[in-house]
Amino acid sequence: MSNQEILGRKPVQILEKIKENLEKLNEKMEVMIELQKHGRNEMQPLPDAPLDVMTLLSMPDHLRKTAMTVCRLGRATAEEVSEQTHRARAVESAYLNQLVTMGHMQKERNGRKAYFYVERETKKEET
């Protein structure tokens, strides 16, 4: 089957795939922009990084605001966080991904939406 035939049969799916990839690329670029803005030091991944109040206190202001909002909401998308902080969704997306890289938060995809949350209960302790 030629490329033209594929394009003719599945144009919507292909466009959706392109859009999805562009969104992923955009997210990665936002993180890179944030990296340049605030420096690399605060983004070092930590092997054991519980998000306790002392960690919150020692965070830079911009990340603390985001982390506090997720703590309050429990589980949230970048859009939901941005509604609370009144900062742009793209900015919140970058901060949230930064917190994930630092090991303070977890990210879970559900379709197109990415949800961020703080893992407080470990599976081992629940059983």
Next chain:
Amino acid sequence: MGKIIAVHSYKGGTGKTLLSVNLAATFAKQGKKVCLFDLDFRAPSLFTVLKVEKADCWLNDYLNGTCGIEKVLIDLSNKAQNKGGLYIGLANPSTEAIRDMSSKDRKWEMRALGRILALRNSLLGDKSFDYLILDTSPGLQYSSINAIVSADIVLVATTFDRSDVNGTKLMLRELYDLFEKKTEIVLNKVFDAPLKTGKDMQTKLKDIYQAPILGIIPCFCDVLKAEGNIIFAQEKPEHPFSKLLDEMASRINTV
């Protein structure tokens, strides 16, 4: 939805428990459904003040994840002559429990924060409480900061002691402001303070603390003489101390 109030201070002995208990009783008197928690795990005192010495479950158990919050709640609504409801949650006063709470690690504290944050839904949401008052331990203790992070309003009990003034100013800048918390100062044990504070004094105090002043409580000999045996807001509603509490509670209702 209701509000979570954390009562905190820089130093000990500023009257946090006195303020928390009387504020809870005042809200209940006004017809509100109130819950008062003792989060001072290093020096629990609510059980003595409220003369409740046994509990099926302590707040320690809830934070340890071994019981639900409904088992911690003790209903004191009948005991108090109020229109609303008054419930309490106690910290375990046994030496073993105090020692256990003093040796928790960061992961435990992180889970404890999650459980305190969950009270918003379970108590203010599902159980329709109007206020949850968290009486904390002084200074930068984990349990206190967990309470501050979870609160809508932080009441800072302070005195005119110089080290307390400086410490309170420091906490306003380096703790409450960092968490973007709405703070209200309550000046307690003020020697020779007038019952009606003039605008000049309010402005002067606002300049010192750079934060709103909720109330100024004079040093009442009656309150000191009572040695923690009387809940003034319940037992002496006409006392000037109770009247000041009425004013503070009304102001909090509008915050």
